[in-house]
Amino acid sequence: MSAVLEIAGLVKTYQTLFGKPRIALDHLDMEVHQGQIHGFLGPNGSGKSTTLKTLLGLLRADSGHMRILGQPVPRALPQVVSRVGAIVEAPAFFGNFTGHKTLLLLAKAGGVPKQRVDVVLDQVGLANRAEDMVKTYSLGMKQRLAVASALLKDPELLILDEPSNGLDPAGIREMRDLLREQADRGATVVISSHILAEIQQICDSVTIISRGRRVAAGPVSEVLAANDRGTYRVRVDDLQRAAQILADAGAQITVSGDQIVVHDLADPAWISRALGLHDLWVRELAPVAQLEDAFLTLTGGGPRRGQFRPVDNSEWPRHDEAPRHGGPPRHGGPPLHDGPHRPIEVTGQIIENGRQA
Numbered sequence: 110m111s112a113v114l115e116i117a118g119l120v121k122t123y124q125t126l127f128g129k130p131r132i133a134l135d136h137l138d139m140e141v142h143q144g145q146i147h148g149f150l151g152p153n154g155s156g157k158s159t160t161l162k163t164l165l166g167l168l169r170a171d172s173g174h175m176r177i178l179g180q181p182v183p184r185a186l187p188q189v190v191s192r193v194g195a196i197v198e199a200p201a202f203f204g205n206f207t208g209h210k211t212l213l214l215l216a217k218a219g220g221v222p223k224q225r226v227d228v229v230l231d232q233v234g235l236a237n238r239a240e241d242m243v244k245t246y247s248l249g250m251k252q253r254l255a256v257a258s259a260l261l262k263d264p265e266l267l268i269l270d271e272p273s274n275g276l277d278p279a280g281i282r283e284m285r286d287l288l289r290e291q292a293d294r295g296a297t298v299v300i301s302s303h304i305l306a307e308i309q310q311i312c313d314s315v316t317i318i319s320r321g322r323r324v325a326a327g328p329v330s331e332v333l334a335a336n337d338r339g340t341y342r343v344r345v346d347d348l349q350r351a352a353q354i355l356a357d358a359g360a361q362i363t364v365s366g367d368q369i370v371v372h373d374l375a376d377p378a379w380i381s382r383a384l385g386l387h388d389l390w391v392r393e394l395a396p397v398a399q400l401e402d403a404f405l406t407l408t409g410g411g412p413r414r415g416q417f418r419p420v421d422n423s424e425w426p427r428h429d430e431a432p433r434h435g436g437p438p439r440h441g442g443p444p445l446h447d448g449p450h451r452p453i454e455v456t457g458q459i460i461e462n463g464r465q466a
């Protein structure tokens with residue numbers, strides 16, 4: 110498999126008006142292979158947009174090497190630009206133009222045959238609104254128009270920043286099918302997204318960055334396996350009491366809907382034992398390999414009730430220096446005891462260990 114996109118040692122520093130320069134990319138490496146759908150993930154402020162803009166020649170890097178379709182960029186961008194379709198940040202369209210006219214102008218400017226306009230309108234499901242003005246479009250429809258504009262050139266490499274932004278569940282599924290079709294015809298797709306479940310479903314491989322550095326990369330299954338934190342989903346009749354017992358026994362838990370998720374556990378039998386001691390019988394116990402878990406572990410951010418996690422800013426301590434959020438190292442399960450129960454709130458929201466974090 111040949112690399113369609115290669116980044117090595119990319120450094121980008123922003124000069125801020127006051128204070129010291131801000132390091133946005135800190136020797137970033139990334140590689141994407143042909144025909145893959147590749148997820149580019151990172152917390153807010155981790156450097157995703159900076160990477161994509163630098164790759165597309167919209168920003169100048171301090172140092173590092175980049176290649177698109179085997180050509181060094183930005184030097185050889187003019188040679189490859191006709192083979193790349195990209196949306197980086199929400200593109201601005203003229204509200205008084207129709208979707209059709211918008212794409213027609215873009216096709217003309219890019220030297221693309223105008224017949225492609227109807228093809229891409231159809232591909233993104235906008236054909237029936239093509240003659241309406243863009244200002245009447247919903248957020249999701251504008252997003253579809255943006256994707257249509259990126260598809261005009263029938264690109265070999267498609268780079269999409271948050272392609273599912275503003276789409277409803279049916280729209281997200283259509284987008285997934287559309288991107289899969291692009292990969293099936295041999296195109297390579299790079300998408301950045303915060304919808305991790307979506308990335309897990311759609312992507313063949315991922316790069317996860319934090320504070321401008323790559324913290325994990327590879328096939329989704331490998332990234333999941335390497336970062337399996339021993340997370341288990343439990344269903345039990347008396348959810349509230351079960352959550353209380355597990356929390357009091359020292360487990361790291363979150364409660365969501367009708368299930369308890371137990372984190373950082375080496376031996377799932379501990380859960381059955383802990384609940385069985387209180388005559389509560391487990392109805393379902395299953396491992397959860399979630400990209401979200403891996404993401405939070407790798408980027409050092411877990412949910413904290415009543416507290417906002419700082420954005421992934423270079424002024425904060427680096428991940429390897431920072432205290433790890435999200436609990437102690439994986440263990441075989443805390444010792445069980447029959448101690449007094451603290452009140453616990455089961456709200457369908459995330460709670461941590463039965464107490465406010």
Ligand SMILES: Nc1ncnc2c1ncn2[C@@H]1O[C@H](COP(=O)(O)OP(=O)(O)OP(=O)(O)O)[C@@H](O)[C@H]1O
Binds near residue numbers: 158
């Ligand atoms: N023009 C700028 N001037 C100064 N700092 C900037 C500028 N643009 C971005 N940054 C900083 O660079 C870092 C990376 O920002 P970037 O926008 O690339 O992150 P991101 O991963 O795309 O974030 P998000 O997911 O929130 O879009 C952040 O600390 C941000 O504040």
